[in-house]
Amino acid sequence: MNSRNVQAVLTALRPRRLTELLAQAVDAYSPTYAEAPATEVFERALERGGLAVERQAVANPSGNGPRHNLLVRRGPEPLALLLVGHVDTIPAGRGAMRFAPARIDGDQLIGLGAADMKSGCAAMVEALLAVAESGIALRHGVGLALVVGEEEYGDGSAALPAGFVAPLTVVGEPTNLSPCIEHYGYLECQLLSRGVRSHAALAGQGSGAIHALLTWLLGILDGAEPRTAGIAINPRLVQGGGELFVVADQCEATLDVHWRPGVEVDEIVAAIERGRAEALHSHGDCQLEYRELFRAAGYSNRPSEPRLQPLAHAFDVVELPWTPGVFRSHSDADLFQQRGSVAVVCGPGALEAAHAPGESVSLAETERAARLYASLAALLCSGG
Numbered sequence: 001m002n003s004r005n006v007q008a009v010l011t012a013l014r015p016r017r018l019t020e021l022l023a024q025a026v027d028a029y030s031p032t033y034a035e036a037p038a039t040e041v042f043e044r045a046l047e048r049g050g051l052a053v054e055r056q057a058v059a060n061p062s063g064n065g066p067r068h069n070l071l072v073r074r075g076p077e078p079l080a081l082l083l084v085g086h087v088d089t090i091p092a093g094r095g096a097m098r099f100a101p102a103r104i105d106g107d108q109l110i111g112l113g114a115a116d117m118k119s120g121c122a123a124m125v126e127a128l129l130a131v132a133e134s135g136i137a138l139r140h141g142v143g144l145a146l147v148v149g150e151e152e153y154g155d156g157s158a159a160l161p162a163g164f165v166a167p168l169t170v171v172g173e174p175t176n177l178s179p180c181i182e183h184y185g186y187l188e189c190q191l192l193s194r195g196v197r198s199h200a201a202l203a204g205q206g207s208g209a210i211h212a213l214l215t216w217l218l219g220i221l222d223g224a225e226p227r228t229a230g231i232a233i234n235p236r237l238v239q240g241g242g243e244l245f246v247v248a249d250q251c252e253a254t255l256d257v258h259w260r261p262g263v264e265v266d267e268i269v270a271a272i273e274r275g276r277a278e279a280l281h282s283h284g285d286c287q288l289e290y291r292e293l294f295r296a297a298g299y300s301n302r303p304s305e306p307r308l309q310p311l312a313h314a315f316d317v318v319e320l321p322w323t324p325g326v327f328r329s330h331s332d333a334d335l336f337q338q339r340g341s342v343a344v345v346c347g348p349g350a351l352e353a354a355h356a357p358g359e360s361v362s363l364a365e366t367e368r369a370a371r372l373y374a375s376l377a378a379l380l381c382s383g384g
Contacts (some may be wrong), residue, residue: 005136005382006317007373012130017369019109021045022122022366026102026111031091033062035148037088038118042125043070049129058159067355069156070146071164074131074381077137081380082143082166082341083128083373084157084332085121086150089113096357109347110360115349119361120172120369121146123348125372137376140381141166152315153294157332166378168307169336170373172347174354174361177369178325179311180345182335185265185298186330189255189272191216192227192289193240197249210241210249217253220276230260232328233266254293258328261300299343307342314376318368327381346372 030038045052054071088111092099102111127142147156195209217235218355233255240251257268278290316321328352333343348369349361
């Protein structure tokens with residue numbers, strides 16, 4: 001591995017260009033299924049740096065115009081390293097979650113998508129630009145995929161060409177640059193309750209859909225989490241009823257469930273079924289249904305995995321601690337692990353800042369991310 005090449009790439013990094021790119025990307029409102037503004041920002045930056053960009057069309061179920069992944073290859077095939085980032089964000093909301101242009105306060109860049117994960121995307125773009133501008137010869141290929149749709153079901157990553165895969169994949173989700181070599185599983189499901197419509201004065205007779213659903217929800221929350229550590233159950237949405245003086249005859253809830261590696265998803269499904277049985281015992285006139293909407297299994301890589309060693313070396317080069325951990329949320333990384341890659345989640349920003357008011361990221365940490373990605377590319381793709 002050539003330390004001279006690493007130094008050449010690190011010297012080619014331009015922190016001011018990186019900050020400007022991140023601010024422009026955050027200014028480009030890009031919720032899932034309407035990602036084009038952010039995609040165009042990154043595409044222009046890559047093309048200004050002389051990199052050839054392939055636009056891969058991805059279907060848009062919302063009908064709100066075209067969507068594209070951006071694919072960049074540098075060096076000879078096959079790829080030895082793949083960097084992955086998603087350009088979409090959650091939708092803006094009201095009040096503190098309303099959309100506003102990016103602003104900088106000291107070291108913090110504030111705005112929707114700053115941590116999740118436009119800072120990771122910008123750092124990867126800057127790293128690839130530095131590799132190109134350094135002029136080092138690459139003996140193995142490095143790829144960049146800026147994808148759409150991660151905040152829903154990962155349709156951008158799922159659509160990537162079969163050949164766009166590498167032995168090592170780094171996904172730049174926010175981890176404060178901790179290398180997450182393990183990944184939580186994720187389940188999204190819907191609970192449906194149907195009861196008997198009646199006068200509100202007759203509530204409490206076991207036929208109310210809302211009461212039955214709440215009983216079911218509490219049974220799940222109480223039954224799953226104490227039994228198994230490392231399970232996070234979030235009732236994302238509960239809705240139903242709505243008419244005056246009427247016992248509701250329908251109600252539904254959407255649950256997000258995350259679980260650590262080693263927990264079997266069957267344990268979670270069993271907790272849901274136990275909660276349903278308990279709710280039916282006290283609400284015999286109701287019908288309770290369970291629908292699974294999405295599932296990702298999660299995974300665990302061994303710290304001794306040989307394909308992780310160049311990444312550990314890159315951490316040493318940029319003087320970051322190599323302390324492998326676990327990513328607690330869902331991401332596209334699971335798709336790349338399924339394709340046979342060793343997938344590591346590692347990016348600037350904190351998961352706690354994502355999807356929250358005042359989302360922000362450290363500019364210094366974003367620059368360190370670019371240094372890490374650039375060093376990894378030089379070590380893995382230019383060395384012997």
